[in-house]
Amino acid sequence: MEKLDSSKVILGGTPVDLMEPEPALKRIIARVTEGGGLPPLGVASVNLDHLHHFGTGGRWAGTLHADPASAVDWLYLLDGAPLVAQSQRITGHRWPRLAGSDLASPLLARAADLGLKVGFLGGSEANQQLLSQKLGNEHPDLHVTGMWSPTREELASVRDSERIAGEIAASGTQILYVGLGKPRQELWIDRYAEATGAAVLLAFGAAVDFLAGRVQRAPQWFCEHGLEWGYRLALEPKRLAGRYLVDGPPAYLKLRTASCAVPPARTETRPESAPAPRTPGRFTGTEGAADAAVVIVTYNSSGCVGQLLESLRRETADLTLRVLVADNSSSDGTLDLVRRRHPDVHAFGTGGNLGYSGGINAAMGRAGDAATVVVLNPDLTVERGSIKTMLHRLLASQAGAVVPRLVDGRGTTSHSLFREPTIATAVGDALLGRRAPNRPGWLAGTDYSPESYAHPHTVDWATGAALMVRRSIADSLEWDESYFLYSEETDYFRRLRTMGETVWYEPAAVMSHAGGASGESAQLNALLAVNRVRYIRKYHSDAYSAAFHAAVVLSEALRCWKPGHRGALRTVLNEGSWTALPGPSLDVVEHADARMFPHGSVIIPAHNEAAVIARTLAPLAPLAAAGQLEVIVACNGCSDDTAAIARAFGGVTVLELEQPSKTAALNAGDTIASHWPRLYLDADVQISPDTVRDVLNALLSGQVLAARPAVRFDLHDAHPLIHSYYRTRLHLPAARSGLWGGGVYGLSQEGRQRFQQFPDLTADDLFVDHLFGPTEKAVLDVDPVVICPPRTPRDQVAVLHRVYRGNAEQNGRFGTASQTLSDVVRSIRGPLSAVHASVYLGFALAGRRGTGHPAVWERDSSTRGPASGGTPR
Secondary structure: OOOOEEEEEEEOOEEEEOOOHHHHHHHHHHHHHOOOOOOOEEEEEEOHHHHHHHOOOOOOOOOOOOOOOOOOEEEEEEOOHHHHHHHHHHHOOOOOOOOHHHHHHHHHHHHHHHOOEEEEEOOOHHHHHHHHHHHHHHOOOOEEEEEEOOOHHHHHOHHHHHHHHHHHHHHOOOEEEEOOOOOHHHHHHHHHHHHHOOOEEEEOHHHHHHHHOOOOOOOHHHHHOOOHHHHHHHHOHHHHHHHHHHHHHHHHHHHHHOOEEEOOOOOOOOOOOOOOOOOOOOOOOOOOEEEEEEEEEEOOOOOOHHHHHHHHHHHOOOOOEEEEEEEOOOOOOHHHHHHHHOOOOEEEEOOEEOHHHHHHHHHHOOOOEEEEEEEEOOOEEEOOOHHHHHHHHHHHHOOOEEEEEEEOOOOOEOOOEEOOOOHHHHHHHHHHOOOOOOOOHHHOOEOOOHHHHOOOEEEOEEOOOEEEEEHHHHHHOOOOHHHOOOOHHHHHHHHHHHOOOOEEEEEEEEEEEOOOOOOOOHHHHHHHHHHHHHHHHHHOOHHHHHHHHHHHHHHHHHOOOOHHHOOHHHHHHOHHHHHHOOOOEEOHHHHHHHHOOOOOEEEEEEOOOOOOHHHHHOOOHHHHHOOOOEEEEEEEOOOOOHHHHHHOOOOEEEEEEOOOOHHHHHHHHHHHOOOOOEEEEOOOEEOOHHHHHHHHHHHHOOOOOEEEEEEEEOOOOOOHHHHHHHHHHOOOHHHHHOOOOOOEEEEOHHHHOOOOOOOOOOOHHHHHHOOOOOOOEEEEEEEEEEEOOOOOHHHHHHHHHHHHHHHHHOOOOOOOHHHHHHHHHHOOOOHHHHHHHHHHHHHHHHHHOOOOOOOOOOOOOOOOOOOOOOOOO
8 A cells, every 4th residue: 555645635626735833834934035946835725615616626626736837836725624624534633724814923923023025915995904004013023015906807807917916026025915815816826926026925815804803703612613614604694605505515525525645746757759840930741740730611711811820820939830721612712812822731622611510520631640739710810829828738737628718809808618508508698698797607608707717727618719629639529510500619528528528728828819700690690599409409308408499599589689680580490490501511523523423323203393403403413514423304294494494404314205204204214324323313302412422332332222311301481280290200110211202212223123114103112112121221321312391281281192192002001090000109209299290190181081082193382482492502
C-alpha cells in the first residue's frame, strides 16, 4: 500500500492543504519576505460554499488548478466543521479549522511588525471607511497602501480589472486582502494576481467584514459545535439563506461522496515529440506535421474569408498551421478567390452545399498529421496569440475541446456560452428571451453572467463558430450532418461530454465574429427552431420531446410579429413542412464524375404529368447527358406538355404512346432500355443521384434481386387528417418491407427474368413484390425518395380506391382487412397514436368501398397544381 501524504486531501472534488495555524502563517509571510522569483500565493478558505462553486460538478470545477503553468500558487485552507470531520475520517488525525476570519487579524499584526505593505480589494466605500478607522486604532503601525471598491461590472471587464490590478501594482502592495465573495474573489485572483505585483493574495471575503466590525463573529460555543453557519444565517437570513439552505445540502453530499486522500506525487518522464517546424507568414502544405489543422467551411464568403486568413497568418509565428477551406458550392467566387490569393491554403469544393457539419467532415479527411483541429467560421478575425492560448488551455486542462471568447465588431463580448437544452430553459427563454439575464441558470439556455465570460471554466456547449478539438477526438467523433445548420454544435458537444471529455472556455483567446456569413432569413430562423426540436427528439422520450416542442411553439408564437420570424410558427407547427426547409444538396455533374455511376436504366411512365415531370428529371438529366445513366420517359396517352418538357432535358429519351396505360409504358421502356439493373420510377417521385447509385449498386452486388429505397412523405400544406393517416402508415410492417408503395423499385437482370411482360394490372409494384421472397428483396436504408401524398381527404380516398382495386385484382396480396386491422392495432403506443390509427382505419374503410366502381385511373390532383409539391433540392 502506498504511503499517503496526510497534509493534503481532496474534499468534495477540490484540494485542501491540512495545516496547523502557525505553519500556515509562516508559509504566507515567507512568500512575502523570501518569495523573490516565485509566483504569487493565493490563499483560499475551503468550506461548503467553496465546494458548491469549485467542487465536483460545480460551475467552476477545476478552474483554479487546471493549469500547471498558472501564475498563482494556491494554498487551500480547511474551513468549516463538516470539512474538519471529513478530513479526520480520511487521515485519522483531527486538523484544526483555519478560516480566513481566524487568520486575518494575526496576519495584519505580523505585517505591521515586519513593515509589510497591505491593501484591500472589495467591499463598499462605507465599509472600507469603517475598516480604515478600525485598523488605525488596532494596528497603528500597519502600512495600508490602498483600498479599492470596484463594481461588479468593473470586475467582469478585462480592461477595468487590468486597470485596477495596475493601480495595486503601482501602490507597492505586498499582501492583498480580496473580499469579493465566492467565487468571484478566487477567479479574480487566478486571473490577475501576477498583474497586481502582490506576493500574497488572500481570498478572505467574510474576514474583511469581520475586520471592519460590520459582522460579529459567532460565540465560541457555536464555533466549537459546528453551528457558526446557523448564527450567521440568523443575522443575515436574506443574504445567506440560499448559500446555507439551498446550496449547502448538495455541497455536503459532494463532501461525503467525492473525498479522498492524495497519494504522493510521482515523477514521470515523458518523451516529448519534436515540434512541427515553424513557417512564419505561411501555412504548411498537406504533408508533414502541424500543430493544428484549421478547418473553415465557406458558403458565399468571399467578402470575409480573406480577413480571417490574414489574421491566421499572424498566428504562424507561434504555431505551424495547416489551413483547409471546404467550400459549399459558393456562387460568389469564394473558392477561386482563396486559391488565387492564398495558394498555401488547401481549398477544395465539397461537391454541393453539404451544410456546416458536412463541410467539416469533408475537410477532416485532408487534415493530415496535425495535433489538433481548429474549426472556424469564415466571418471571424483571430486576435494575435489566440490559437496558441487555446492550445495551451487544451493541454493544461486536458480538455477535449476549447472555445474562445467571441466579441462583436464593437469589441463587446458576445453571449456564446450555453447550457444543455431542457424544457425549463426552453420555457424560460420563450417567456423572457434576453430579459432578466440574472435569472436562475435552469431557466436560461444562454449563459448571460458577466463572470462566465471573464474566467476560464468548463461549459456544456458553445457556438460552433470557433473551437479547438483534440485530434484523437476529432478523428473519432464525426459531426451529425442531419442538422445541415444549427444544433449541430449542441449535438457535437453533447456527444463529446458523453465520452467523458470536457469543454473549456478560454477568455484570453479572443476572436471577432461578424456573424451571418451564411445568410439570414426567416426560413433559416425556422430551421433553427425545428432543429432544436430534432435535437431533443434524438436524446429524449416522446413525452419529453412533445413538451419541449410546445415550448418552442410558444417561443415562436410570442415572436411571430418580428420580420425574422415570419412563417416560423407555421413551420414549427406543421411537421410536414420540415422537409422543405434548407438542407444539403449536391452538384450533380461534379458529383457524378467523382463517384462514377453504374450504367443502369431508369424508366419513367408518365400520363399527363406536365406539372411534376421537370422536378423528377432535374437531378437525373445531368447524369443522362453525361452518358452515365439511361433515362427513358414513356409518355402514355398524354394530352398535355409532358413529352415536350421531358425532351427539353438533354440526354433523356422520350417515347410517346397513344394508349393511356402505365403497364404499356413500362413494357415500352423495357423494350428499348439497354442497361441493367433497371429502376421503374413514378413521374411524381423525387429521387437523388445518390439514391439511384445506391440502389443500382445493391442490385449489381447480387445480394438481392429486387430493391427500393426508403420513402419520405412530404406533407407540406396537407390536411391534418392526411398527417394522421401517414403517421400510422409509416409504422405498419408491410410498408417497411414490401416493394409496393414507394413509387420506385429496381430489378436486376436476373430478377427481371421472373416475368416476361408487365401484366395489365393496376398495381405493378404489388405484382413485382409478390414474385420475390423475403431474402430476395430489400428496402434499402439510403437517402429516401420524396413522395408528395394527396393534400386533401377527398384526393386521398380517390387514390385509395385505386390501391385497393389493384389489391383486389391480385387476390388480396396487399393483405386482408383483418390483417390490416391487426397491424394497425399493434401500432398503437398511446392515446395520440390511437387517434392516428382511427383516422387510418377510417380512410381504409372509405377506400375499400370504391373497389367495385368501374375501372378508372383515379389521380391525385391536389399535388399537381402549379404551386404544389415539395421544394426541389
